[in-house]
Amino acid sequence: MPDHDYIAPDPQTRTLHVGSYRRVLPVSLERMYENTLDWEHLPHLHDSSFRSINCLDSGAWGWRAEVVDHKAQVSELELRLDRSRRRWITRNVSGPSEGAEIWTLVSPLAEHQIEIVVDFFVPGVPAEAKEKVGRAYAKAYTTLYDEDEAMMVARQRHLDQRVEGSRDSELLVGVATELAQRQVVAFRGREYVVCRDPQASYEVDNAKAWLAFPALCPHQLGPLADAEVVDGAVRCPWHGYQFDARTGANLSGQACRFTQVPQLVARAGQLYLVASERTT
Ligand code: FES
Known part of the structure; x- marks a missing residue:
């Protein structure tokens, strides 16, 4: 069992910052947190990035899972959600990107509008390559959030929808x-x-x-x-x-x-x- 207490990453990682991604999403904080804790959708909704996932542990704190990506590479990922700080951190515990961390901060703008700021921290990237690596992460996250946004918006619409139709038997x-x-x-x-x-x-x-x-x-x-x-x-x-x-x-x-x-x-x-x- 992992330690479920929130643990701030090594401050050293801050020097590994390669780029950021910022986006406004037409969804509530509740939908966003639901999506964040939803490890199960990764290989289905994001099938161009993930092939399969095996959850090792999960809870209100986040999840830890073994993930196979689209290149058949295996990684262990851990996501920790800290609602009090409106932040979650996804950490590559092992695998080709071991040590990389994705920090996401969410700010509510309206009932159904939030802004996310995603920061990418990747070890072992030479200074001259940071911008390129940061752009690649931002591009990948654009696709992931396009797919997540469609799912969250559709789910909210269905939750809000009243279906009319015959009440007859x-x-x-x-x-x-x-x-x-x-x-x-x-x-x-x-x-x-x-x-x-x-x-x-x-x-x-x-x-x-x-x-x-x-x-x-x-x-x-x-x-x-x-x-x-x-x-x-x-x-x-x-x-x-x-x-x-x-x-x-x-x-x-x-x-x-x-x-x-x-x-x-x-x-x-x-x-x-x-x-x-x-x-x-
Ligand atoms: S399997 Fe989750 S919404 Fe259908």
Whole structure:
């Protein structure tokens, strides 16, 4: 178990400063801290930088993990969050960038607006190369924060969103033979994907030819509206959780699953969603 007390890095590292990155983000402090502690999204949302992650420990203090990057290089990273200082430090404990530290300071500007200042400290960089290395870090962080911003903004939008739609116990989706392969419909306050089951050989007017599952992931509201159904599984792009598109069961080992998914029923060539109280 690592020491979870906040430990300021060696003051020596300050002489290793190679550059900074500053950005205003349209998100709340809460979303930013959530993202900071969210080690799980790294190889999924940032798949151009990370291949896999194995969390060694985590908590409100931060996390420590073994990470494989896009060049198949293995590093141990540790992130420590100090909310009282609105700062977190990511440290390369081992690996090709051993000793490098990324210090991030966050300042709230408005309810849904923050500014971050990221400082890069990298050992072993000759003075004449510092600017170039600093620019490379800033470029990489621009991509990472582009992806994080999209995720945080979408999550906030879904948290704030009230989905309208029929409160009735069933909803006519449409005439089965005239439906598109995939549609998103609002039903009883939630949105669902209704799509053809690529594995089913039933006629299109048979309800078994179709699948219905939530358009938002039950984990953290990741987008499933465009998620492909592959071998009967739907994979969320944010953290890679996989769900059985027909039963809702989690296929990737986590506790969360689809719940209260309405049933598909076909009557006289018409496809309906019917409210289900059972957990499916
Ligand atoms: S939001 Fe995390 S796996 Fe979908």
